């Protein structure tokens with residue numbers, strides 16, 4: 001049903017509707033950002049962003065950023081191995097991916113991993129809290145009343161949005177100034193700079209508000225998703241020790257690195273070619289996304305009355321969701337071993353075999369398929385390869401089953417606590 005419905009949408013060159021209610025809920029945080037935008041605005045943002053994402057400049061710049069930020073993460077984890085301290089990996093991964101998306105998005109070193117800058121930390125807390133508060137609008141029937149009277153969760157959200165806006169607008173102004181002053185020698189690698197260059201030819205479209213919205217969309221899209229996936233990935237590796245060793249062996253063989261290598265030496269060995277050889281790691285990350293999709297439920301609202309291909313009638317304003325989480329565990333889709341973590345299901349003769357996006361729905365399919373899929377895999381592979389090469393991970397409490405927290409993205413509830421042991 002889903003396949004034929006999406007095929008129909010593609011063939012009509014339509015996009016799945018966002019819907020008024022959805023826009024109202026997300027609008028305060030994203031304005032006309034790609035997640036809340038409609039029609040021409042969405043098309044414009046998607047076109048610009050897909051072009052930028054395909055450029056060699058952005059690819060090389062983002063790879064360098066992932067490498068250097070992961071090197072910092074490895075150092076941080078290393079410190080904990082000295083006195084066998086418990087590490088909160090989800091928290092560290094979140095900080096590292098936020099630092100990376102900030103650098104790639106704005107060309108700015110947020111450095112939340114070192115936790116030294118109070119303003120950056122304030123921004124990050126305001127951003128995460130807003131994510132949770134916006135989600136509750138879907139179930140809190142009184143949210144509009146609260147917003148009208150500026151009380152409770154809505155008052156907190158308003159304060160948070162002010163913090164976020166101030167921070168991002170300041171960055172945009174700073175970037176505009178920087179680009180004005182350095183006409184010939186402009187730092188054009190980050191996404192914001194590249195959009196600003198576009199805004200010189202198209203000033204009416206690319207206002208500060210538009211740039212704020214598109215930038216926030218990238219942050220929400222690129223921060224939690226990759227960090228959450230890596231959290232569940234390491235959880236699976238701790239639960240399946242043999243798979244952890246297989247991934248580590250593949251990384252060692254593909255890079256040709258030795259355990260005695262320093263972080264910098266390993267980083268030099270982690271080339272694009274080496275990453276391309278890591279089919280087992282790619283399969284293990286994909287298997288993680290099948291069982292723990294970072295966007296577990298994706299909701300849409302119908303913009304007009306419609307009929308699904310099986311005859312099911314939808315009314316304007318009806319909500320329609322596809323649920324990647326249960327779909328990834330259905331035996332009639334994945335076979336009797338659907339609940340098992342088995343990276344091998346993605347490999348044929350050791351080579352990764354992709355599935356249709358309408359079967360493996362973690363990145364959605366059709367016209368609104370995730371724009372950052374390749375970017376996310378590259379980042380996750382670099383981070384996973386670094387960590388698995390330098391450390392063996394073990395859960396603090398082996399008997400504990402992790403569960404998720406109700407949010408837009410699949411956070412592990414109560415954090416992820418483990419020990420790391422250096423490999424030798």
Ligand code: HEM
Pocket residue numbers: 034035046049217218221222223225226229289293294295298299361362363364367368369370371372373375376
């Ligand atoms: C494991 C990592 C990721 C997963 C599982 C994921 C998943 C998704 C999903 C399910 C959607 C559809 C949301 C909707 O229905 O509106 C989406 C959209 C999107 N993603 Fe990702 N994503 C990931 C990483 C990223 C990264 C790293 C970026 C960029 C830096 C990114 C950029 C986007 C953008 C811009 C859209 C909106 C596309 C549009 O509506 O036209 N994603 N992603």
